[in-house]
Amino acid sequence: xxxxxxxxxxxxxxxxELNDRQWPSKRITRAPRWLSSDLRDGNQSLANxxxxxxKVRFYNTLVDIGFKEIxxxxxxxxxxxxxxxxxxxxxxxxxxxxxxxxxxxxxxDLISRTFEALEGAHSAIVHLYNAIAPLFRRxxxxxxxxxxxxxxxxxxxxxxxxxxxxxxxxxxxxYSPETFSMAEPEFALEICERVLDVLQPTPDNKVIxxxxxxxxxxxxxxxxxxxxxxxxxxxxxxxxxxxxxxxxDRGTGxxxxxxxxxxxxDRVEGCLFGNGERTGNVDLVTLAMNLYTHGVDxxxxxxxxxxxxxxxxxxxxxxxxxxxxxxxxxxxxAFSGSHQDAIKKGFxxxxxxxxxxxxxxxxxxxxxxxxxxxxxxxRVNSQSGKGGxxxxxxxxxxxxxxxxxxxxxxxxxxxxxxxxxxEMTSADIWDIFQDAxxxxxxxxxxxxxxxxxxxxxxxxxxxxxxRIRVDGEEIPIAGRGNGLIxxxxxxxxxxxxxxIEVVNYDEHALRRGADSQAAAYVECxxxxxxxxxxxxxxxxxxTASLKALVSALNGAQ
Numbered sequence: 001x002x003x004x005x006x007x008x009x010x011x012x013x014x015x016x017e018l019n020d021r022q023w024p025s026k027r028i029t030r031a032p033r034w035l036s037s038d039l040r041d042g043n044q045s046l047a048n049x050x051x052x053x054x055k056v057r058f059y060n061t062l063v064d065i066g067f068k069e070i071x072x073x074x075x076x077x078x079x080x081x082x083x084x085x086x087x088x089x090x091x092x093x094x095x096x097x098x099x100x101x102x103x104x105x106x107x108x109d110l111i112s113r114t115f116e117a118l119e120g121a122h123s124a125i126v127h128l129y130n131a132i133a134p135l136f137r138r139x140x141x142x143x144x145x146x147x148x149x150x151x152x153x154x155x156x157x158x159x160x161x162x163x164x165x166x167x168x169x170x171x172x173x174x175y176s177p178e179t180f181s182m183a184e185p186e187f188a189l190e191i192c193e194r195v196l197d198v199l200q201p202t203p204d205n206k207v208i209x210x211x212x213x214x215x216x217x218x219x220x221x222x223x224x225x226x227x228x229x230x231x232x233x234x235x236x237x238x239x240x241x242x243x244x245x246x247x248x249d250r251g252t253g254x255x256x257x258x259x260x261x262x263x264x265x266d267r268v269e270g271c272l273f274g275n276g277e278r279t280g281n282v283d284l285v286t287l288a289m290n291l292y293t294h295g296v297d298x299x300x301x302x303x304x305x306x307x308x309x310x311x312x313x314x315x316x317x318x319x320x321x322x323x324x325x326x327x328x329x330x331x332x333x334a335f336s337g338s339h340q341d342a343i344k345k346g347f348x349x350x351x352x353x354x355x356x357x358x359x360x361x362x363x364x365x366x367x368x369x370x371x372x373x374x375x376x377x378x379r380v381n382s383q384s385g386k387g388g389x390x391x392x393x394x395x396x397x398x399x400x401x402x403x404x405x406x407x408x409x410x411x412x413x414x415x416x417x418x419x420x421x422x423e424m425t426s427a428d429i430w431d432i433f434q435d436a437x438x439x440x441x442x443x444x445x446x447x448x449x450x451x452x453x454x455x456x457x458x459x460x461x462x463x464x465x466x467r468i469r470v471d472g473e474e475i476p477i478a479g480r481g482n483g484l485i486x487x488x489x490x491x492x493x494x495x496x497x498x499x500i501e502v503v504n505y506d507e508h509a510l511r512r513g514a515d516s517q518a519a520a521y522v523e524c525x526x527x528x529x530x531x532x533x534x535x536x537x538x539x540x541x542x543t544a545s546l547k548a549l550v551s552a553l554n555g556a557q
Contacts, residue, residue, distance in 0.1 A: 012217040015184055018225040023263035031291060031299040033069065033241065033267035034284060036062050038312075040071040040081075040103055041281055042271040046316055054315040055084045056093075061311045063098060066300045069125065071101040071269070075117035076110035085117040094122065099172070101125035106155030115162040123170040125208065126163070128155045132191055133179035149191050152177075156198045173199050174208035176245070181213035181223060189233050201239035209234070210269065212245035213256055220252045224259035231264035243267035246282040248274060253282035258290070272312050273320050273327060289326040293364045302326075305370040332367045332377050335423075337385020337410075340378045344387040344394075347374075380424040381417050386410035389429060396426050398510035399433075402521050405533050412436050437535040438554040445557075447543075447550045448474055452487055462487045468495075468550065484542055485522070488549055499527030500556055502549070507541055520544040524552045532556045 002008055038058060043049050050058065055072075062070050072088065073081030085102060088094050100121060104114040106128055118124045130151050137143050143151075156175060163171040175195045177188045192209050201207040211230060213223055223246065231242055244265045246256040257268050270276075274283035285308075288298035302308060309320045309327050322330040334340045342361035350360060358366050367374060378384075378391040386406035393399045393409075401409060412432055417424050424432075434440040450466030461480045464487035468475055479491025485502055493499055504523040509516045518541035522534045532555035536547025 012182070012222070014218065014222050014226055015186075016225075016229060018229055021225055021228055021263075023224050023228050023259060026262040028258065028261050028291065028294075029296060031288075031297060032261055032265065033243075034067055034288075034300060035069040035071055035101060035243070035267060035269040036067045036271065036284065037071045037245070037269050037281060038062065038271045038275065039084075040073050040101075041269075041277070042275040042316065043081075044074065045275060045277045045280075046318075048317055049078075049080070050315050052080060052084050052087065055080075056087070057311060058315045059088070059093075061308060063095060065302065065308065068097055069099050069101055071103060071125075071127065074103045076104050076113035082113070082117050089118070089121050096122065099123045099125055101127050101174070103127045103129065104155075106130045106151050108154075108158060111155060111158045111162065115159075115166065118169065119166065121169050123172070125172040125174050126159050127174040127176065127208075127210070128152075128159060129176035129178045129210075130155070131178040131214075132187060133182035134184070135182060136179050145187060149194055152191055152195055153198060156195050160199060172206070172208065174210055174243070175199075176210040176212055178212060179214045180211040181226065182215060182217055185226060185229055189230060192230075193235060196234075196236055196240070201236060203238050206239050206241050208241045208243050208267065210243040210245055210267075211265075212269075213247055213253075214245075216247050216249035216252065216256065219250075220256035220259050223256045224263040227260045227265055228263035241266045243269060245269040247276065248279045248282065251279065253280070254286050254290070257282045257287055272308065273324060275312070275316055275318065283325075285327055286325045289365065289370075292369075302370045305372065307371075326365065326370065332363060332365075332372060333379050334362060334377065334388070335379055335381050335383050337383065337388060340385055340391060341387030343378060344391045347391075380413060380429060381422070384410070384414070384417070384424075389413050392426050392429050393433060397430065399519055399535075400508050402504065402506045402523070404504065404523055404531075405521055405535075408531075408533050409433060409436065433535075436555075437533060438551045439535060439537075443550075443554050445470055445550050445553045447546055450488070450546060452484065464488050464491050466491065466546075468492075470496075485545055485549065488546055492549070492553060496553075498553065498556055500524045500532075500552065503531075505545070507545065510537070518544040520548040522548045522552050524549075524556065526556045530556070 039055055073084055075082040075085045094100060102114050102118060104110045114126060132148055137148060159173055177191055180188050196207060199207050211227060234240060242265045244257060244260040246253045270282035270284040272285055274280040288300045291298040305327050313319055320327055322328040325331060334343055339362050346360040374395060378388045380388045380392060389410045390401050390406045393401060413424055413429055416432055446469040448467040448469050452462060452464030462483060463480055465478045468477055477491040477495040479487050479494055481487035481490050489502055501524060502522055503525050507518055507520040510519055517537055517539050520536045524532050526532060532552045534548040534552030536544040536551055538544040538547055
């Protein structure tokens with residue numbers, strides 16, 4: 001890299017000042033018109049372009065999502081695209097409320113071939129483009145401004161003539177002054193006005209003027225200024241649809257599209273997950289879901305985001321990044337302990353509030369809205385804390401651990417994660433939990449049976465009798481206290497001389513209903529001042545409590 005990049009790279013200047021810009025104070029309150037260009041622009045960017053079978057699968061997915069305008073190919077440039085367009089029309093695969101769009105350069109033979117491909121469609125958009133920026137005029141085409149205008153006029157004139165030959169189709173014309181983002185604004189306006197002079201749009205038969213950021217050369221606010229300036233100056237605004245097609249060269253395609261909508265654009269062209277040439281087109285999934293999380297219906301449906309991802313990955317042969325907004329496998333997942341604790345508390349508060357409003361630390365979207373479960377919201381590794389471990393146990397097993405038990409369990413999981421240097425699965429955590437609190441396999445101390453807790457003696461005491469199996473031998477125990485737990489502790493201490501003391505007790509139902517089980521938790525202090533924890537689960541809450549006490553007894557040895 002250069003020490004003085006300014007000697008090679010010059011900052012872009014839009015060539016005008018918009019000191020009274022209005023777009024920063026605007027709000028997006030409704031969805032734009034959407035056009036998916038996955039089957040054309042996205043397909044052209046693939047190392048292995050889609051065959052017809054893949055294009056059909058992708059097309060059906062786009063229809064299911066709710067796209068009403070779909071750019072299905074460059075029919076004049078590819079036999080595969082031509083055949084695909086014909087397949088859609090000949091097999092009546094286009095719903096009445098969906099319009100297909102086909103791109104063409106401004107060349108007579110390509111325009112004729114385009115209309116041939118669209119023969120018999122109930123409605124279609126013919127999208128004509130030519131590059132207009134100074135760099136392209138000078139280097140690519142070697143043309144002056146008037147020659148560029150003449151090229152556009154010849155193209156739209158032929159489009160109008162070809163459409164007139166096919167009155168059975170409802171035609172919409174789209175013109176893109178390609179490289180708009182790099183062009184002089186006055187020239188972009190001039191060429192578009194000349195196009196409108198030919199096409200003569202009306203409020204009932206509008207022309208689409210697509211203003212692409214073919215190459216993203218400036219900050220997204222500059223693009224917004226360009227769009228607002230153009231919207232202010234173009235004539236017949238009520239007969240024109242202003243469309244934008246932002247690329248992502250600077251990584252700000254989404255921001256550019258959102259700002260362009262604020263600036264007056266009516267329509268957005270892009271691809272699912274941002275596929276496209278170089279760094280890609282604007283990501284329509286992110287744009288739509290950004291609207292959704294602000295309470296605006298995007299008019300696109302992603303109830304099964306995972307299925308959409310699978311289709312895109314299969315057809316594009318490109319992976320969707322695990323951190324991709326809204327769609328990546330890890331975007332709702334917290335590994336950090338502080339994040340996990342906040343999310344767990346957020347879910348607890350959400351359940352108590354029960355007003356339907358989503359207000360969650362670290363999660364702008366409810367994963368359930370796009371078909372994701374809460375299972376992967378919190379995952380556990382060596383960076384995780386007590387909240388993450390507690391979340392997994394609550395979600396998968398219904399256990400709501402007291403705070404100090406959460407800390408104890410988290411310490412054990414973290415030690416295992418450090419030891420194995422890998423993520424802890426739910427099965428791993430459950431295995432650690434059962435081992436730590438003596439819930440599986442033969443244990444040294446096991447509750448066999450008991451009586452007590454309900455018989456009052458003098459002074460309000462309760463009597464407890466029972467039997468505990470110790471190393472396979474059943475031993476009777478008896479004790480007194482002011483309740484079931486205290487009398488059982490007295491019996492255990494008297495028989496085994498362990499000197500444990502209960503310092504905390506919690507219980508809850510695992511689920512509602514007549515077949516619900518109870519979970520009980522105890523924290524005990526030993527004679528040598530250690531804290532040990534016990535857990536018990538049983539349909540009877542009293543039995544669960546005693547099982548928890550025996551669990552702690554095993555931990556005290």
